[in-house]
Amino acid sequence: MSDYLLEMQGVEYTYPMAEQAAVKNLSFRLPSGRKTALIGQNGCGKSTLFLLADGLCRPQQGVILLDGVTLKFDRQTLNRWRQRVGLVFQDPEQQLVAPTVESDISYGLCNQNLPEQEVADRVRRTLADFQLTELARRPLHHLSLGQKKRVSIAGVMALRPDLVLLDEPTAYLDPVQTRNLLTELDNIARSGTTLLIATHDLDFVYQWAEWVLVMNNGSLLLEGETLAVFEQLQLLPSFEIGMPLIWQIWQTLPAKVRDDHQVPRSIAELAVITNLLA
Amino acid sequence: MNTQLDALAYGNRLRTLPPEQKLFFALVLLVIAMFVHPPIHLAVGSWMLVWTVFYAGIPWRFYLGMVLGVMSFLLTSLAAIICNFASLAPDDSLWSWPLWGGQIYMSMSALQQAIEIFSRSLASTATLFFIILTVPFAELAVVLEKTPLPTILTELLLLCYRFIFLLAEVAQSIAIAQQSRGGYRTRRLALSSVSLLIRQLIQRTAIRYQQIALGIKARGFNQEFRFWQSQPYKYSWRYGLESIAGCILLVIGEIFYRIYV
Ligand SMILES: Nc1ncnc2c1ncn2[C@@H]1O[C@H](COP(=O)(O)OP(=O)(O)OP(=O)(O)O)[C@@H](O)[C@H]1O
Numbered sequence: 001m002s003d004y005l006l007e008m009q010g011v012e013y014t015y016p017m018a019e020q021a022a023v024k025n026l027s028f029r030l031p032s033g034r035k036t037a038l039i040g041q042n043g044c045g046k047s048t049l050f051l052l053a054d055g056l057c058r059p060q061q062g063v064i065l066l067d068g069v070t071l072k073f074d075r076q077t078l079n080r081w082r083q084r085v086g087l088v089f090q091d092p093e094q095q096l097v098a099p100t101v102e103s104d105i106s107y108g109l110c111n112q113n114l115p116e117q118e119v120a121d122r123v124r125r126t127l128a129d130f131q132l133t134e135l136a137r138r139p140l141h142h143l144s145l146g147q148k149k150r151v152s153i154a155g156v157m158a159l160r161p162d163l164v165l166l167d168e169p170t171a172y173l174d175p176v177q178t179r180n181l182l183t184e185l186d187n188i189a190r191s192g193t194t195l196l197i198a199t200h201d202l203d204f205v206y207q208w209a210e211w212v213l214v215m216n217n218g219s220l221l222l223e224g225e226t227l228a229v230f231e232q233l234q235l236l237p238s239f240e241i242g243m244p245l246i247w248q249i250w251q252t253l254p255a256k257v258r259d260d261h262q263v264p265r266s267i268a269e270l271a272v273i274t275n276l277l278a
Numbered sequence: 279m280n281t282q283l284d285a286l287a288y289g290n291r292l293r294t295l296p297p298e299q300k301l302f303f304a305l306v307l308l309v310i311a312m313f314v315h316p317p318i319h320l321a322v323g324s325w326m327l328v329w330t331v332f333y334a335g336i337p338w339r340f341y342l343g344m345v346l347g348v349m350s351f352l353l354t355s356l357a358a359i360i361c362n363f364a365s366l367a368p369d370d371s372l373w374s375w376p377l378w379g380g381q382i383y384m385s386m387s388a389l390q391q392a393i394e395i396f397s398r399s400l401a402s403t404a405t406l407f408f409i410i411l412t413v414p415f416a417e418l419a420v421v422l423e424k425t426p427l428p429t430i431l432t433e434l435l436l437l438c439y440r441f442i443f444l445l446a447e448v449a450q451s452i453a454i455a456q457q458s459r460g461g462y463r464t465r466r467l468a469l470s471s472v473s474l475l476i477r478q479l480i481q482r483t484a485i486r487y488q489q490i491a492l493g494i495k496a497r498g499f500n501q502e503f504r505f506w507q508s509q510p511y512k513y514s515w516r517y518g519l520e521s522i523a524g525c526i527l528l529v530i531g532e533i534f535y536r537i538y539v
């Protein structure tokens with residue numbers, strides 16, 4: 001396995017009938033086994049990048065690699081590719097196909113021709129991991145949006161892909177479910193799965209991500225370790241996506257304090273420093 | 279498809295009974311209803327009502343609404359059977375009325391026939407309602423899969439089932455958006471709102487279709503729609519015994535009817 005799981009080189013994609021390319025000259029490398037985040041303004045091409053990475057859109061230019069192997073668009077390669085790369089769409093309706101929660105989670109597993117007992121076991125475990133056991137036999141159209149979102153994530157995680165692309169996973173979730181999801185995502189990350197999350201929640205990115213990609217206008221603006229990326233973002237006042245709250249508070253502290261301490265990455269770390277001041 | 283009906287099917291108290299047990303029971307009752315006389319039909323109908331309303335816990339108002347809906351439709355078509363028109367009413371007519379130089383009349387045999395049709399329809403409707411209200415569609419499809427029907431058929435049924443609700447949701451959300459902005463205040467506004475709704479529905483459905491096609495591909499679509507479902511059903515002796523005993527009683531009742539009436 002190479003150090004970089006997913007890689008794009010000079011990728012360009014224009015939607016059919018669209019005037020402008022949604023993604024152009026896009027190059028980046030995603031380190032394997034890390035918690036990564038993808039940020040950028042509305043319409044900068046995050047969701048398009050995900051479609052490209054799952055082989056659902058065919059780029060007009062450039063190459064996409066997984067573990068150093070180039071994506072080709074024949075059925076066999078695509079099938080194998082999609083077994084390794086899981087995609088959770090922004091809108092859960094888009095990927096829910098079965099009538100009930102448990103049967104939907106089984107859908108991807110059945111597609112892999114696993115034996116029935118294995119399917120059943122994995123469905124049950126996934127239901128438990130995502131606190132969906134009680135909803136198992138409910139029809140999807142009786143669920144709330146946040147519940148559907150959890151089902152759509154669970155359906156992908158049940159397949160145990162190497163790389164999971166999550167488009168706005170915390171959208172529609174209440175604070176408790178968001179926390180549960182993050183715990184679950186951490187468990188998944190610890191098992192060696194690479195996660196790439198597209199989100200607008202910079203506070204989440206700041207505290208959770210180890211690696212950050214920043215997109216602007218269809219291409220990559222920055223990539224790197226989380227702290228390094230935010231440091232560079234601060235030097236780009238013309239590019240507005242805001243800054244994480246912890247970071248903003250940190251910036252208001254006296255320069256001397258900032259010199260003496262490492263930049264805090266969580267509320268707890270920030271609290272330790274501010275308590276020392278008081 | 280009615281969302282409330284679906285919700286009831288998923289929430290009813292007989293949900294844990296194996297769908298096969300319920301389906302087989304209903305099938306036997308349908309066969310019985312085909313061969314018996316009106317009093318036994320009524321017995322079948324009332325027995326099904328007990329199962330649906332009391333055992334399964336379907337709200338009686340909802341049930342009554344469904345039954346009345348079907349019955350009113352049936353009664354109007356029965357009127358055509360009961361009333362005949364001829365230049366001269368036959369001797370066995372119960373009632374006649376001169377009209378346009380002929381006579382409109384109601385004959386004994388036609389009335390008997392109408393009663394027969396009505397009571398049989400009542401019995402079979404009650405049996406069908408029992409199935410519709412106690413077996414969720416997805417579980418029905420699982421049973422269908424065990425029959426020799428081609429799997430593609432059951433797969434398509436399941437997909438349609440999912441998309442019907444998707445469509446209904448889209449239509450509903452557009453309608454609510456229109457309502458909340460006063461789109462149905464006057465009759466003229468309502469008319470144009472409805473036409474807008476239909477156009478939007480078609481457009482959005484096309485987009486939805488494309489999106490879902492992507493979603494299905496992303497999940498590794500493999501030329502087939504296959505799902506797995508748990509089947510935590512419990513065969514119930516209590517209900518099993520009641521259904522067997524009841525069916526035997528119905529048949530005995532019919533035999534007595536034929537002998538004595
Ligand atoms: N099906 C489509 N046809 C044409 N253009 C599209 C289509 N989908 C997206 N676009 C355009 O491509 C660009 C990138 O869209 P994309 O959905 O990737 O943005 P995004 O970064 O995910 O935005 P958001 O943060 O709002 O989710 C946008 O300008 C958008 O208008």
Ligand SMILES: [Mg+2]
Pocket residue numbers: 046047048090167
């Ligand atoms: Mg998006």
